[in-house]
Amino acid sequence: MTVATIDGSTIIGESILISGSLNGDEDLTVRGRVEGTLTLTKTLVVEPTGVVKAEVQVKNCIISGAIVGNVTATESVEISREGRMVGDISAPRVIIVDGASFRGRIDMGEVDVEAERETRTVVSRPAPLPSRPALRPAPRPVPIERKMEEKTVAVAAPKPPAPPAPVAMGAVKRKVIVKRK
Amino acid sequence: MAGIEKVPSPRSGAHTVIGSSIVIDGEISGDEDLVIQGTVKGRISLRESLYVEGSGVIEADIETANVEVSGQVTGNIAASDKVELKADCKVVGDIRAPRILIADGALFKGNVDMDVKETKGK
Numbered sequence: 001m002t003v004a005t006i007d008g009s010t011i012i013g014e015s016i017l018i019s020g021s022l023n024g025d026e027d028l029t030v031r032g033r034v035e036g037t038l039t040l041t042k043t044l045v046v047e048p049t050g051v052v053k054a055e056v057q058v059k060n061c062i063i064s065g066a067i068v069g070n071v072t073a074t075e076s077v078e079i080s081r082e083g084r085m086v087g088d089i090s091a092p093r094v095i096i097v098d099g100a101s102f103r104g105r106i107d108m109g110e111v112d113v114e115a116e117r118e119t120r121t122v123v124s125r126p127a128p129l130p131s132r133p134a135l136r137p138a139p140r141p142v143p144i145e146r147k148m149e150e151k152t153v154a155v156a157a158p159k160p161p162a163p164p165a166p167v168a169m170g171a172v173k174r175k176v177i178v179k180r181k
Numbered sequence: 182m183a184g185i186e187k188v189p190s191p192r193s194g195a196h197t198v199i200g201s202s203i204v205i206d207g208e209i210s211g212d213e214d215l216v217i218q219g220t221v222k223g224r225i226s227l228r229e230s231l232y233v234e235g236s237g238v239i240e241a242d243i244e245t246a247n248v249e250v251s252g253q254v255t256g257n258i259a260a261s262d263k264v265e266l267k268a269d270c271k272v273v274g275d276i277r278a279p280r281i282l283i284a285d286g287a288l289f290k291g292n293v294d295m296d297v298k299e300t301k302g303k
Contacts, residue, residue, distance in 0.1 A: 013215075015212035016215065017209070022205045023204040
């Protein structure tokens, strides 16, 4: 067969539904639907037409479509402008841009005491957050520097989504939290 | 970050590619061509063509319009149009389709039934 294959790139087309478990060591682009569990050692890209209802474990995750389920990333999770997500995120770097909608909890790993304390106090407050600078500029390549920055972002990021209950994931109702800045 | 750019599809109409390091355990269904270079266990039902490439391994029942196998398939294949077993493929299972082509060099074990007129393939 003479298929010029682009190795290391898997695409799930728009009309495709995969239900079950999907594992792999390469980038995956989802334009269709994936349900079940999704485990990758590389990057998951959910495009605007893509819907993922799964427990997701990846290195990087870029969401322009919809994810319902918990996402654990070893590097970063980015919800872009068109992205919608319901579920919990666990990743050292979490980027949620203006226009994205998200409901769930975020865990960025160790957060320093002060940041943690503030997060807690804020949880009880239903009002939107006070002034805060735009979430984060462009991603920076230096991981060390990032560590520092994470903490400041950590203060900000978990606030809006922090729902009172851990039920968030199961709840069918989608509450859209749009952050404008 | 991985490209959102459109990768030129290996075949016209093939938008979905399951890469060689991917393992899917479950069900795949859809209305478009599917190229498999990785491993799929479970069930595949499509309305279009399925291409199992050399590196592809399938342990699943397949229901589609067309199937082209260069890799390995274990399971029954039901196609509404055509099944093509290319050289170097390995297929174990029953095949049901109005047109079945087996190339020289293909390994096949199972039953062949070409006596289907109705449309299969979901």
